[in-house]
Amino acid sequence: MKLTDTERFFEECANIEYEKDVDLSLRSSFRIGGKAKYGVWPKSESAFCAVIDYLTEEKIKFTVLGNGTNVLFSDEGYDGVVVFTTSLKKIRCSRNTIYAEAGAAFNNLAAFARNSGLSGLEFAYGIPGTVGGAVYMNAGAYDGEVSKILQKSAYFDPVLSKRGELYNRSHEFGYRESAYMKNGCVILSASFELVPGDVDEINTKMEGFLAARREKQPLEYPSAGSAFKRYPGYFTAKLIDEAGLKGLTVGGAQVSLKHAGFIINKGGATSSDVKTLIKRIQDVIFEKNGIRIEREVRYID
Ligand SMILES: Cc1cc2nc3c(=O)[nH]c(=O)nc-3n(C[C@H](O)[C@H](O)[C@H](O)COP(=O)(O)OP(=O)(O)OC[C@H]3O[C@@H](n4cnc5c(N)ncnc54)[C@H](O)[C@@H]3O)c2cc1C
Structure with missing residues (x-):
């Protein structure tokens, strides 16, 4: 089978997986959508940047997706490349700050914070997206919102072909709004500033939020x-x-x-x-x- 130039790039790019004709209905929580020409899963930050760089340079239509829990794909599908972040899921903690790659599940981040005795992410428990999706959307629930705890995010700017960082205020957060909706940059990771708390109290709060979701949603x-x-x-x-x-x-x-x-x-x-x-x-x-x-x-x- 003859490979297209795009497929050859995917084949040769280290640390990525790709698939042709990806069924988007299986990749979005709405369970709606046709097929994307390609789905790509970078497994390292540098592979993620390399893929975005290549697609931009070659003027190939693309979109970045986390868990697909706030999107509606068309039944006609997506005539381009969907770059999935879900293989980028490292989370680590340094004192009161938790760093996570864009594809880490927001739920896992909340559980990690609880297990580290850090409070501030309880609201995230039950939000089914990724860290990248949460920063992009300024996700929030109950008494919390990304804007209240985000210290900074790292991004890749496809136009300048450059990595950079945004500190909290530069995100221009509004209700379910962030600067990323306007600047076209791709979120690579985020760091959250939390406060020490009692593990049992944090857990009780998280379980309470989850129970409320189950009851009302x-x-x-x-x-x-x-x-x-x-x-x-x-x-x-x-x-x-x-x-x-x-x-x-x-x-x-x-x-x-x-x-x-x-x-x-x-x-x-x-x-x-x-x-x-x-x-x-x-x-x-x-x-x-x-x-x-x-x-x-x-x-x-
Ligand atoms: C049952 C249910 C309950 C929910 N409850 C809540 C709630 O309580 N609060 C709330 O705020 N939301 C809620 N949501 C919506 C959704 O989970 C959040 O908006 C979540 O933050 C989306 O994350 P995601 O990874 O699924 O993003 P996706 O749906 O994959 O993407 C959403 C948008 O973000 C962009 N994006 C994703 N990752 C990146 C990245 N790395 N770089 C650049 N752009 C990116 C995408 O292009 C897209 O435009 C709920 C959804 C469901 C299905």
Whole structure:
């Protein structure tokens, strides 16, 4: 079989794995999406940078993905390369600071912090993404948010072909927003500044958060978590509930009966089912409340 130039690069690049025609429905928590031309899994930071550098230089369309828990892939698939960070999962601790590579599971980071007697990451327990995805999204829950504990992140800038670091304030964090949404850089790792705490107390708090999630969220169905951002001064799920939209269904996509902020895949939902449902919800809320609620889930076409 004749290899394309891209495949030859992947073959020759040390410390990566790649696959052709990757089924994106199996790689995203929504369980929706066609195939990507290639999926690449770098196993070291330098391999990650080399892959991004190559794709940028060759003007090949790419996107970086963590655990795929906040994305909606198109049914048509992705005509490019998806670079998965999930093989970059080192975590280490130095005094009160925990360093993690971009692909480390946010859950594992929370457990690592607890086991190290460090408090501040309890909120992360139950958020099913990676460290890179959490920094990118400024993930948060209950009393915590990435912006409150992030010391710095390391990134690769594909345009300048250069590695760099951003300290907390330079992340321009907002509600589910970070500078990475605008600057196009790829997150390599992050360091979190925590405080010493009692392991049992930390554990109790984490288990409490997890129990609350199990009780309130439709975890038995594929979803991308909350489909919408909070609108200043409102709880979006409450607005959707009050508008009588719980259970609203388009094809296989439904507004969860358990939690109105979640759109779930009841089975066989397509990306257009989800997009149509999201638009319908936004329109109804606009008509009723005069505000346009913003989508949190990211469309990757
Ligand atoms: C059941 C459920 C519950 C959830 N609960 C919460 C919650 O309580 N709080 C919350 O904030 N979120 C929640 N989420 C949403 C989601 O888990 C978070 O947004 C998480 O941070 C996304 O991480 P990820 O690795 O899955 O990112 P992905 O979905 O893989 O990617 C999300 C975005 O980040 C970008 N990205 C990922 N990694 C990198 C990187 N290394 N460099 C540059 N860009 C990158 C991607 O291109 C994409 O645009 C929930 C989701 C589900 C399914």
